[in-house]
Amino acid sequence: MTVEYETISVTAGGSRIEVLKGGRGRPLVALHSIEGNLGWLPCYQRLADRFTVYVPTHPGYAGSERPSCVESFIDLARFYPWILQELGIGRATLMGHFIGGWLAAEMAAMCPDAVEKLVLIDAAGIKPERGEIADIFLHGIEGTRELSFHDAQRSREYEAFFPPAKTPEQRELQNHNREATTRYCWKPYAHDPMLPLLLGRLDVPALIVWGREDRIVPLECADLFHAAIRNSRLAVIDGCGHLPQFERPQELDRILSDFLLRD
Amino acid sequence: MFIMRFTERPYVAYTESDVRSSFRNSVRLTFSNAHFDPQVGARVYDEAFEENQYAEEAGFDGIMLNEHHNTPTCMGATMNLEAAVLARITRKPKIVLLGNPLPIFDNPVRLAEELAEIDMMSHGRLVSGFVRGTGVESWATNTNPIHNRERFQEAHDLVIKAWTTPGPFRWEGKHYQFRVVNPFQVPMQKPHPPVWIPGVGSPETLVWSAQHRYPYIYLETDQESTLQMMNIYGHVARGLGYQAGPQHFGYLWRIHVQDTDEKASEVGRGFLIGNAGVGRVPMPVDFMAPPGYNLRGQLPKDVLELYKKPLRHDPLYGGVDAANWEQVTESNRVVVGSPKTVIRKIRQGLEMLRPGILGVWSNDGTIGHRDSMRCLQLMKEEVLPALREIGKELDLPGPFEAAP
Numbered sequence: 001m002t003v004e005y006e007t008i009s010v011t012a013g014g015s016r017i018e019v020l021k022g023g024r025g026r027p028l029v030a031l032h033s034i035e036g037n038l039g040w041l042p043c044y045q046r047l048a049d050r051f052t053v054y055v056p057t058h059p060g061y062a063g064s065e066r067p068s069c070v071e072s073f074i075d076l077a078r079f080y081p082w083i084l085q086e087l088g089i090g091r092a093t094l095m096g097h098f099i100g101g102w103l104a105a106e107m108a109a110m111c112p113d114a115v116e117k118l119v120l121i122d123a124a125g126i127k128p129e130r131g132e133i134a135d136i137f138l139h140g141i142e143g144t145r146e147l148s149f150h151d152a153q154r155s156r157e158y159e160a161f162f163p164p165a166k167t168p169e170q171r172e173l174q175n176h177n178r179e180a181t182t183r184y185c186w187k188p189y190a191h192d193p194m195l196p197l198l199l200g201r202l203d204v205p206a207l208i209v210w211g212r213e214d215r216i217v218p219l220e221c222a223d224l225f226h227a228a229i230r231n232s233r234l235a236v237i238d239g240c241g242h243l244p245q246f247e248r249p250q251e252l253d254r255i256l257s258d259f260l261l262r263d
Numbered sequence: 264m265f266i267m268r269f270t271e272r273p274y275v276a277y278t279e280s281d282v283r284s285s286f287r288n289s290v291r292l293t294f295s296n297a298h299f300d301p302q303v304g305a306r307v308y309d310e311a312f313e314e315n316q317y318a319e320e321a322g323f324d325g326i327m328l329n330e331h332h333n334t335p336t337c338m339g340a341t342m343n344l345e346a347a348v349l350a351r352i353t354r355k356p357k358i359v360l361l362g363n364p365l366p367i368f369d370n371p372v373r374l375a376e377e378l379a380e381i382d383m384m385s386h387g388r389l390v391s392g393f394v395r396g397t398g399v400e401s402w403a404t405n406t407n408p409i410h411n412r413e414r415f416q417e418a419h420d421l422v423i424k425a426w427t428t429p430g431p432f433r434w435e436g437k438h439y440q441f442r443v444v445n446p447f448q449v450p451m452q453k454p455h456p457p458v459w460i461p462g463v464g465s466p467e468t469l470v471w472s473a474q475h476r477y478p479y480i481y482l483e484t485d486q487e488s489t490l491q492m493m494n495i496y497g498h499v500a501r502g503l504g505y506q507a508g509p510q511h512f513g514y515l516w517r518i519h520v521q522d523t524d525e526k527a528s529e530v531g532r533g534f535l536i537g538n539a540g541v542g543r544v545p546m547p548v549d550f551m552a553p554p555g556y557n558l559r560g561q562l563p564k565d566v567l568e569l570y571k572k573p574l575r576h577d578p579l580y581g582g583v584d585a586a587n588w589e590q591v592t593e594s595n596r597v598v599v600g601s602p603k604t605v606i607r608k609i610r611q612g613l614e615m616l617r618p619g620i621l622g623v624w625s626n627d628g629t630i631g632h633r634d635s636m637r638c639l640q641l642m643k644e645e646v647l648p649a650l651r652e653i654g655k656e657l658d659l660p661g662p663f664e665a666a667p
Contacts (some may be wrong), residue, residue: 186407
């Protein structure tokens, strides 16, 4: 597979935002999760022959500046449409994993007209009724990594994109990204009490994908998203943990293609 | 020289394997309070109060308290309550709170009220220290660590204003908002109780303390590193047009005295149990410093050049697996011995660091009450009189002898 993308930047609110861009077709914005921008993942490349895929680095994560008043997760969601505006994106498919999915859901709830389709992969954002979203801060980076896979043997590709920090530079980078996640997600932890209500106004087609064995965001959250978004479909991947894009990439690709490529 | 007595009031009725069974093997934060027995807790408070009352008789100028949360290593979870008791059961010594962890307070006005009451109840004996708290304090109170320093500074500004500016006034800050700041109780000491800043030397806090001319108390830091950190304070002070002297520096030191060196060495080993770093099991780094807690501020270039992380190995850290008692004592990180021995060793440290405030961490860990009382008695009879003379001879004025 040839990897074809470029790194561009836009300025929004005086802050320089780094964006990976590749492919051709209608815009699809992939919103990264807690690790920061992991780069051009294989799943983006596979979407790139049908979409122009944009992978912005969120403000405050390594590579992008943050306006000093963007402090909370809601602030981030309110600020983000400006970034898309500077990218010249009118209406786009929003796709995100974990807190990236949460961000996509918040933006869709705020600006439904700007969203073509919505893809939420093992997303944060809704507080479970029975279980808990695992505390990634309390577990630490390595503890969270362990919790993220159903089958630890399948973590190799993830480690290629998110290697355990060995050098001071790698540690510095991980700390920087972790600080950004802390700023946005510390309290209330990884959810917005208002989100289920607001999702009720959405009419866009939405796909909710979950690893059945997700030990970070329990499967019941998939049901809660499914119940909150009327035009949604739910796909649960068996034998898969929190990171389907690394643990079950082919299965995820098939589900994404089904949803995104069929009009 | 101002000499104060300190203990963390530790709770030690648990085992190493208890700790190792807690989430991420941590003695703080996640070590279950199912291991806590309030009967034992009551005894710890009784003994600490008794020791502190005796510390007054022994001639200490101050009694120092601290505060930590979710941990057996320090029973002072709400230090201000203990301070209120000390206000009534002692008469002369300063009540030195080192310190209230400002970032974890959602209501700094309430804190200003509590401290004002302590100052009045003690008839103006409060020394009000402020700290950022360890990361565990942020975890335990669910305060976003990314805002630790911002909240520290804003809460400080609010408390000082509440103490010094007649109310009512309005406060619309980033982290704190109050319509009507007008606490009726204000401190007895004017313009406000002395503020001291204890810490382990983050350069941002050193700069901030020097800017406010607040004495900085080094909490049992490695002595060579301490000199380096003092240099940062001194450098900033010079830039502001004043010369930092002993009255601007304090040093907290584990010092335990018994009748003989042998006995002191045997009993003093109790220091190795209980406290973070020397505790039974090393702490997860992100419990003590969660992401954002050490967010580097904007340090001026000249300060950055002076700031080098301590590179040398500190034998006191690394938990019971790593702590080496011989190294710990030989390097003077902990002083134990007969009165004669400790006086000699303390003199060396005082000559090197020249602090105007000496914190005597007389007992901790498994050092029992009876040994602690004997230690304080020997301090009274032999050590403190000698230290007074050394303080004069070395010209080490404390902050009540020379204004900082």
